[in-house]
Amino acid sequence: MTERRRIRVTGRVTGVGFRWFVEELASRQRLGGWVRNAGLDVEIEAEGEPSQLDAFVEALRHRPPEAARVDAVLCEACAPEGEREFRRRSSR
Secondary structure (H helix, E strand, O other): OOEEEEEEEEEEOOOOOHHHHHHHHHHHOOOEEEEEEEOOEEEEEEEEOHHHHHHHHHHHHHOOOOOOEEEEEEEEEEOOOOOOOEEEOOOO
16 A cells, blocks of 8 residues: 655754755655755655655654754655655755
């Protein structure tokens, strides 16, 4: 069963390589979707198996890049789109 989650990460997450970290992490978890900077936050939509998404969110919360500081990771379910690849999008 495939799920998709819209994720917002707040804290010191822009200008510290966080999008590249997210892209690499998502690729290792075999997730589809995207990541982009949104002001001072990072927005992510990730799609895959629930256990993969859970592991992805857990890593965002507890294993960010050294220069980053994660204050909150907010998730909400959204409709799957069938994406199989993960990419960085231009900032909003």
